[in-house]
Amino acid sequence: MGFFFVVILVISITGKDVILALAGYFNHDEVLNHAIEFTGDGVASLTIDQRLSIANMTTEWGALAGVFPIDSVLLKWLTTRAEYLKKRGPAGVPSDADASNRLDLQRVEVLKQNIPAADADAYYAKEIVFDLNKVQPYVSGPNTVKVMTSVNEMRRKKVKIHKAILVSCVNSRLEDIATAAKVVRGKKVAPGVEFYVAAASNEVQKRAEEAGYWQDLLEAGAIPLPP
Known part of the structure; x- marks a missing residue:
């Protein structure tokens, strides 16, 4: 498809x-x-x-x-990631034992020479x-992602929020945390609202802390959870 x-x-x-x-x-x-x-x-x-x-x-x-x-966007990301991993070295996790599957610059170069793509007559x-x-x-929701309501419509309906959660693999990467930090910077979570935040990984949280995003969230009243 x-x-x-x-x-x-x-x-x-x-x-x-x-x-x-x-x-x-x-x-x-x-x-x-x-x-x-x-x-x-x-x-x-x-x-x-x-x-x-x-x-x-x-x-x-x-x-x-x-x-x-x-594409070029992904290849640039892979190159940057490979350079980061080379500089960082082992992370102290079980996968460190299998270096054969680790992303490195050589594997990125091999990929550049043979980029997988759909057949022309697929x-x-x-x-x-x-x-x-x-x-x-x-x-989205309730109960399914196949039901959606725009944020503008939710605002018009004045839907009351009790809990806000910035977590999960599709919600708490560095870009997501940076966006949330920009929204709440200099503000406070409304009384009666609980705002929970967890980074997608330890690495993401560390980078968010280094950039100041994590502190913005905490100062606004966010409640941190483990990555």
């Missing part, structure tokens, strides 16, 4: 907004048991964090998998074009 993203994503929208929009617009099992290939001009405007959020949530949408192309069960300009901040 092919999904073609057209038009670049506006800067204020997140990868989570994109996947919630897709699940909300196409909510009649259009992707059920399909493997989705995301492509199109709009893909280049998506960061790796955004692509990870979208791909991770395709299974909640009903698909078997979601994949993005290996058959797709469905092809859907989606304009990223349609995306705005959404809230």
